[in-house]
Amino acid sequence: MSADLRVEAAVVSRGLDVAFDVAAGETVALLGPNGAGKSTTLAVLAGLLRPDAGRVVVDGEELTGPRRWVPPHARRTALLAQDPLLFPHLSVVENVAFGPRSTGAGRRDARASAEHWLGEVDASHLAGRRPHQLSGGQAQRVAIARALAAEPKVLLLDEPMAALDVAVAPALRQLLGRVLADRTTVIVTHHVLDALLLADRVVVMDGGRVAEQGPSSVVLSRPRSAFAARFAGLNLVSGTATAHGVRGPDGTVVHGTVHGTPGAEPPREGEPAVAVFRPSAVAVHREPPGGSPRNAFPVLITELEPLGDLVRVRASDLAADVTVTSVAALALAPGLPVTFVVKATEVEVYGH
Numbered sequence: 001m002s003a004d005l006r007v008e009a010a011v012v013s014r015g016l017d018v019a020f021d022v023a024a025g026e027t028v029a030l031l032g033p034n035g036a037g038k039s040t041t042l043a044v045l046a047g048l049l050r051p052d053a054g055r056v057v058v059d060g061e062e063l064t065g066p067r068r069w070v071p072p073h074a075r076r077t078a079l080l081a082q083d084p085l086l087f088p089h090l091s092v093v094e095n096v097a098f099g100p101r102s103t104g105a106g107r108r109d110a111r112a113s114a115e116h117w118l119g120e121v122d123a124s125h126l127a128g129r130r131p132h133q134l135s136g137g138q139a140q141r142v143a144i145a146r147a148l149a150a151e152p153k154v155l156l157l158d159e160p161m162a163a164l165d166v167a168v169a170p171a172l173r174q175l176l177g178r179v180l181a182d183r184t185t186v187i188v189t190h191h192v193l194d195a196l197l198l199a200d201r202v203v204v205m206d207g208g209r210v211a212e213q214g215p216s217s218v219v220l221s222r223p224r225s226a227f228a229a230r231f232a233g234l235n236l237v238s239g240t241a242t243a244h245g246v247r248g249p250d251g252t253v254v255h256g257t258v259h260g261t262p263g264a265e266p267p268r269e270g271e272p273a274v275a276v277f278r279p280s281a282v283a284v285h286r287e288p289p290g291g292s293p294r295n296a297f298p299v300l301i302t303e304l305e306p307l308g309d310l311v312r313v314r315a316s317d318l319a320a321d322v323t324v325t326s327v328a329a330l331a332l333a334p335g336l337p338v339t340f341v342v343k344a345t346e347v348e349v350y351g352h
């Protein structure tokens with residue numbers, strides 16, 4: 001069911017001029033500051049907005065073009081907004097059956113498909129309820145089932161977790177990880193973890209244009225655009241899982257909290273895993289701290305970069321954000337050997 005996607009779109013009134021591709025089965029996260037044009041791009045893909053110039057091609061078929069316009073309901077693209085927008089007068093199962101009904105399925109097939117997809121999102125028990133009897137997280141699950149039941153070629157998600165309590169977001173992220181695997185998806189998100197764990201690639205937008213794009217782990221650990229650097233700039237250490245962390249390529253173990261990834265159990269020992277921690281969680285020491293249970297990395301400083309009120313200290317593939325005062329106090333400079341120190345409680349470990 002997955003299809004490849006190409007978009008080129010200029011919308012003059014919104015200052016949008018973007019072009020990017022999504023491979024069949026790939027999940028791309030659209031990141032960027034407010035007003036960057038992420039939602040406008042989704043609207044163009046969904047057929048809700050006709051660009052002044054450009055085209056949208058899915059699976060070799062032009063859906064939007066100079067002389068072509070396929071209306072939203074006939075595009076086989078499903079858009080899932082922050083707000084689930086369920087029909088209030090229909091039950092949950094009727095809401096989900098609306099997806100296949102809208103693509104021409106008969107009543108009985110549509111109902112069977114609705115029951116199947118409710119099962120896929122762990123919401124079978126909600127089938128008979130009305131939308132006003134659902135929590136925000138439950139309603140969003142039902143909306144996901146409705147989107148999937150229409151068997152879209154492309155799934156478009158606009159901050160699907162933004163309106164939810166932080167407490168239910170992890171469960172929904174896990175569900176999305178499961179259902180997005182092998183589906184062509186574009187997801188707008190403000191969360192670095194969504195970009196890292198749900199997306200294969202990220203496209204960073206700024207001022208209506210693509211500022212940077214690439215594999216999620218590369219862009220998030222070595223960002224080139226100012227936004228991506230502020231947004232992420234995470235330290236990532238890839239290797240194999242141990243009981244309490246990750247063993248890096250040089251044999252050093254980074255200790256942290258081991259989590260399951262969306263749709264998967266926590267990594268077992270020896271499986272590929274990545275340790276993630278923020279540069280702001282890293283302290284820089286001139287002398288290795290003795291007898292400490294913390295993670296300590298002996299490194300050589302390669303670069304000092306101003307970052308607002310802070311200074312980003314880069315050393316091989318790692319970064320630490322420290323105050324200007326401590327740069328002066330420690331006389332930090334490129335070429336200086338130092339120790340980067342991070343508490344295990346600041347390190348998250350995921351299967352990769």
Ligand SMILES: Nc1ncnc2c1ncn2[C@@H]1O[C@H](COP(=O)(O)OP(=O)(O)OP(=O)(O)O)[C@@H](O)[C@H]1O
Nearest residue numbers: 013014015032033034035036037038039040041205
């Ligand atoms: N309905 C609209 N009519 C006219 N201009 C709009 C409309 N929606 C957005 N814009 C403008 O288009 C530009 C891109 O906005 P868009 O909502 O696509 O950005 P975004 O990246 O999705 O932002 P956010 O993260 O805040 O949702 C902005 O300048 C915005 O003010």
